[in-house]
Amino acid sequence: MKLYSTNNKTYEVSFQEAVFNSLPQDKGLYMPVEIPRLPDDFIENLHQFSLPEIAFRVADNLLQGIIPSGDLKAIIDDAINFPAPVVKLTEDQYVLELFHGPSLAFKDFGARFMSRVMAYFLREGEKELNVLVATSGDTGGAVALGFLGVPNTLVTILYPKGKVSPIQELQLTTNGQNIRAIEIDGTFDDCQALVKQAFVDAELNEKFRLTSANSINISRLIPQTFYYFNAVAQLQREGKKDVVFSVPSGNFGNIGAGLLARKMGLPVKQFIAATNANDTVPTFLNGGIYQPKPSVATISNAMDVGNPSNWARIMDLFQEDQSAITKLVSGYSFNDEQTKDAIAEVYHLYDYVVCPHTAIAYLALNAWQKQHPQQENTGVFLATAHPCKFPDVFSDEIAADIEIPEQVLELEEKPKQADALGTDYASFKAYLLAEEGTSV
Ligand SMILES: *Cc1c(COP(=O)(O)O)cnc(C)c1O
Secondary structure, three states, X not given: OEEEEOOEEEEEEEHHHHHHHOOOOOOOOEEEOOOOOOOHHHHHOHXXXXXXXXXXXXXXXHHOOOOOHHHXXXXXXXXOOOOOOEEEEEOOEEEEEOOOOOOOXXXXXXXXXXXXXXXXXXXXXXXXXXXXXXXXXXXXXXXXXXXXXXXXXXXXXXXXXXXXXXXXXXXXXXXXXXXXXXXXXXXXXXXXXXXXXXXXXXXXXXXXXXXXXXXXXXXXXXXXXXXXXXXXXXXXXXXXXXXXXXXXXXXXXXXXXXXXXXXXXXXXXXXXXXXXXXXXXXXXHOOOOOXXXXXXXXXXXXXXXXXXXXXXXXXXXXXXXXXXXXXXXXXXXXXXXXXXXXXXXXXXXXXXXXXXXXXXXXHHHHHHHHHOOOOOOEEEEEEOEOHHHOHHHOOHHHHOOOOOOXXXXXXXXXXXXXXXXXXXXXXXXXXXHHOOOOOX
């Protein structure tokens, strides 16, 4: 498997290089040179396979032997060790639950696979890998729990003090081992600025092998294709076809993976890009121009992105053909009021609690199905996080009905371990240098 930069297709790198560097120097995004189609008989018989079996076939098809079968199987069995069930709400509406991993969000698929692939490529005796991440909540938890206990890696996570939810903070700060959390007395942007500066610091790069666990890393995108195949597998068992996926979107990695899955041969009738008030992409899909904007804060805050970093990848997948994109991908955006109403509606109709991100995907699916009443379809909206991660948005009645998963209850027993720093770069750098070699 070779990859090119979306900004320069003649610049090709190995999978390994794309995994460790995340981004090409030219600020494009890495894309596979070849995206082979899976055999028809595999696609038609998805229903015969389990999630790890599907994951292996799909990954092997893309990686083309870069990681030998036995090793790839072991990575997948270790990374994808939780289910992704499709739950039926009505004859034509299903919810794909992606929140059964350790951080209770779909980002576990990407983070767990990426961490294991990185560890695999680190040869015996090589310099420890230093992962630096700034998080506003969800990414950090997935990365921390994804790398926890992975040999030869040390993860440093920066999060804004008082600005992540209690469960997110538990996931960031109770790990120990090779994970350390720094509570920054500032905003998410401050955290991000510190990390960015560290990545271009010559002295730090000399001393450490730094990497970002960035959401645009190709090794996070690949495992996100697995659950689209596995969802179709489950629907095949129910005799359902003409699948329409509604994806709550922020940086557009998740829906990008769905489009990649389709490119590999997965039959999908339509994709729906569902956003909150950060509607850069729906505006474009509905005939407007593509105009990135500063993000605005909403209650579905993991999707507060005004300039989606994976969009260039999606354009590239469609060879920049705008009419092809707008045919296959429909866009809708909803405000906080509508999101709260949708949470209440799903609760009262189906006795089911959705997180605010998931509620937006539900709204978008309804809107699309209403606009296409003649079309036979099986609608699936993606549930990207467990509702317990966002306790503030629910009415007391609904909040009382949210079951706290086992993973969280276990964390509550553990002490918080976080170092505290301000927003100045000099102290952050001194911290990194002083703490050198303290990992297990
Ligand atoms: C990250 C995230 C999203 C957005 O996913 P993208 O791949 O960035 O589009 C949606 N919902 C939740 C809960 C998330 O954590």
